[in-house]
Amino acid sequence: MPVLINQLPINLASGSQAFGPLAITQNIVTAVVRLARATTLTPTLWADPTTTISLELDASLDGGASFQQICALTSAGGIFSLAGVEAPETFLTCSVPRAPDRQIRGRITVTNGPLATLLTVDTSAN
Amino acid sequence: MAFPTFFGAGTLTTGTAAITPPFPAGTLANDVACLVVQSENQAITLSAAQGFVEVLNSPQSAGTAGANPACRIAVFWKRLVGGDTAPTVADPGDHAVGRMFVFRGCRTVGNPWSVTAGGNDGGANDTTGVVPGALSPAIDCLVWLICGTSFNSTSSAQFSGWTNADLANLVEISDDCHTVGLGGGFGTATGEKATTGTYAATTVTLANTSFKGALSIALEPPSTNSIAHDATVSAAAAVASSLTYAHTVSGSDRLLVVGVGTNSSTLSSITYAGPTLTAVAETDAEGGIRGYMQRLVAPTTGANNVVVTFVDLSNITSTASSYTGVDQTTPVDTPATAVSTAGSTAPSVVVTSATDDLVIDAVHDDGVGTITVDAGQTERGNHRGAGNGAGQAMSTEAGAAWVTMSWTKSVSNKWGIIGVSMNPAAAGGAGRPLRRMMPLLGVA
Numbered sequence: 001m002p003v004l005i006n007q008l009p010i011n012l013a014s015g016s017q018a019f020g021p022l023a024i025t026q027n028i029v030t031a032v033v034r035l036a037r038a039t040t041l042t043p044t045l046w047a048d049p050t051t052t053i054s055l056e057l058d059a060s061l062d063g064g065a066s067f068q069q070i071c072a073l074t075s076a077g078g079i080f081s082l083a084g085v086e087a088p089e090t091f092l093t094c095s096v097p098r099a100p101d102r103q104i105r106g107r108i109t110v111t112n113g114p115l116a117t118l119l120t121v122d123t124s125a126n
Numbered sequence: 127m128a129f130p131t132f133f134g135a136g137t138l139t140t141g142t143a144a145i146t147p148p149f150p151a152g153t154l155a156n157d158v159a160c161l162v163v164q165s166e167n168q169a170i171t172l173s174a175a176q177g178f179v180e181v182l183n184s185p186q187s188a189g190t191a192g193a194n195p196a197c198r199i200a201v202f203w204k205r206l207v208g209g210d211t212a213p214t215v216a217d218p219g220d221h222a223v224g225r226m227f228v229f230r231g232c233r234t235v236g237n238p239w240s241v242t243a244g245g246n247d248g249g250a251n252d253t254t255g256v257v258p259g260a261l262s263p264a265i266d267c268l269v270w271l272i273c274g275t276s277f278n279s280t281s282s283a284q285f286s287g288w289t290n291a292d293l294a295n296l297v298e299i300s301d302d303c304h305t306v307g308l309g310g311g312f313g314t315a316t317g318e319k320a321t322t323g324t325y326a327a328t329t330v331t332l333a334n335t336s337f338k339g340a341l342s343i344a345l346e347p348p349s350t351n352s353i354a355h356d357a358t359v360s361a362a363a364a365v366a367s368s369l370t371y372a373h374t375v376s377g378s379d380r381l382l383v384v385g386v387g388t389n390s391s392t393l394s395s396i397t398y399a400g401p402t403l404t405a406v407a408e409t410d411a412e413g414g415i416r417g418y419m420q421r422l423v424a425p426t427t428g429a430n431n432v433v434v435t436f437v438d439l440s441n442i443t444s445t446a447s448s449y450t451g452v453d454q455t456t457p458v459d460t461p462a463t464a465v466s467t468a469g470s471t472a473p474s475v476v477v478t479s480a481t482d483d484l485v486i487d488a489v490h491d492d493g494v495g496t497i498t499v500d501a502g503q504t505e506r507g508n509h510r511g512a513g514n515g516a517g518q519a520m521s522t523e524a525g526a527a528w529v530t531m532s533w534t535k536s537v538s539n540k541w542g543i544i545g546v547s548m549n550p551a552a553a554g555g556a557g558r559p560l561r562r563m564m565p566l567l568g569v570a
Contacts, residue, residue: 032512037365056370068429073366080365080439082390082414082515087365093512094361094371 002028005121007036014113019121020105021064024096027125031104032093033057036118038079039086046117049078054109055092061099070094077115089120096123128231129318130238130268130345132299133157136212136226140306144173146214147224155208158232158345160201162225164274164310165218167196167337173216178202182237183244186274186339188251192220194308195251195276199339205238221307225300227314229268233346236481240264240346245327247338251276255285255330257340259292267319267344269293271328275336278309284333285313292325293317319344353484353550355522356380356448359432360507364514367435369442373398374429377450379551381457382425384432384446385544386418387490387511387518391440396420398446399430407461409490409542417490417518417542423457441514443493445507447522449484453549459483461546469539473497474532479547483525487545493517495537503531 004022024031033055038047046053054074058067071094080087096102106121134150147161161178163170167187172178181201189196202213206228215222232238243260255273262269275284281303288296296317303311319325328342354377361371375382375398384396384403393416396403403420410416425448432446464475473489486506491497493511499521508519523529531545 072370090365
């Protein structure tokens with residue numbers, strides 16, 4: 001799974017921050033964008049439940065000449081536990097349409113910031 | 127679409143014991159052979175069926191069994207495969223008069239008729255025959271009309287004046303009466319019904335006073351309907367309150383089906399290009415493992431977003447799959463669901479469906495391990511959630527009376543599965559919903 005961005009620190013007041021564009025190889029079928037969340041061990045990351053984000057992922061099938069959104073999510077901060085297990089990240093994953101010359105880029109939009117997190121973008125092949 | 131056609135009839139066969147009416151020469155595979163038998167209102171059965179089964183609404187009868195005059199007619203049918211053997215009619219008691227009729231260009235799967243109707247002319251012993259009509263849900267049917275007679279003579283001129291304003295090209299194709307035993311026979315005619323809807327009762331004049339039994343059988347041409355897969359896209363999110371992903375829809379008579387799996391919160395809504403989808407079904411396998419299937423008729427064409435919104439932060443995996451050629455009035459039938467709260471490796475659900483339908487299912491679990499679609503199904507998305515704890519997959523399989531949708535998981539755990547039958551768009555109009563209503567209306 002080629003990692004294109006590995007735990008890049010993001011410190012963002014309310015507003016947007018883009019990442020990419022990132023070229024992806026022919027065999028890649030899926031892109032995953034990860035944002036680190038607050039846990040008991042990482043209490044300073046995206047700790048405020050009122051800090052919400054919109055995470056969008058775009059793809060270009062023409063070498064970056066044009067982009068189209070392929071998936072997105074909305075989420076909020078704070079510790080999220082499920083069955084007693086704290087989730088270390090919010091992530092978004094979707095397939096990337098096939099094309100000979102592809103790129104991806106993304107955008108994080110923060111409301112009621114600031115947001116402190118770590119950004120990872122990785123991909124998987126078929 | 128062309129009407130089915132009458133190909134030919136075998137030799138009239140009569141007897142006071144068992145009879146075996148032959149096929150006409152030159153039959154082909156997929157021809158529909160129909161055996162008409164008349165008796166003195168005594169039971170008509172096949173002692174060697176050879177694949178023939180009785181037509182719905184057969185038999186019809188009037189008069190006292192075994193006493194002159196009395197009449198019973200029965201019709202048996204088979205879709206020929208080539209090299210077929212003619213069936214044998216068991217001795218009814220007094221006599222049997224039988225003849226094999228063959229039709230070409232009928233449906234090649236399931237029953238060859240869109241509807242049948244039967245009656246006995248109110249048990250009247252007179253010269254006016256009435257063959258009941260029916261509400262046909264299909265277009266371009268060849269309506270075959272059969273009227274029995276108890277009259278004891280050897281004649282080929284007992285029936286005349288077949289009349290039905292709802293049927294075009296109404297023409298008599300057989301007229302047989304025989305003195306075997308206490309005697310009797312039947313006449314048949316065909317007419318064309320180009321549109322869906324009701325064809326009224328047909329009247330026919332008999333040369334002599336007679337008890338009668340009558341059937342009409344609307345033979346349906348092969349279906350040209352076909353539901354086709356358009357496109358499928360999957361996506362997943364962890365710890366999110368909404369998941370959005372692009373899905374491109376194209377074609378006509380469109381239906382979008384979206385499946386959602388989660389292990390945490392509950393679904394609020396699904397939209398596509400604005401409009402909110404309609405729920406098909408949902409399941410709860412406990413422990414947060416929930417699954418949802420929703421659908422949207424005539425989704426906007428082009429690349430638009432599926433937006434899956436939850437009431438709270440959740441792990442979400444979703445698949446959107448679109449289809450063309452789907453009935454826009456009644457796109458799906460009643461769904462079926464199954465869950466395993468204790469956990470197993472074999473998600474499965476039995477779906478009520480029909481020929482020409484396409485069954486779609488959505489299965490969801492905790493996303494651990496793999497899930498493999500059954501060999502008879504076509505996978506339409508299989509997303510294990512990338513570790514978010516919510517696996518979700520969809521598949522389709524051709525419709526039949528009962529369709530089992532099943533998967534094999536590599537790990538035993540909780541799962542839920544939803545299956546539903548999609549109805550094909552009716553060629554020439556909204557005939558398909560009428561077909562669905564037939565059982566409710568008490569007709570075939």
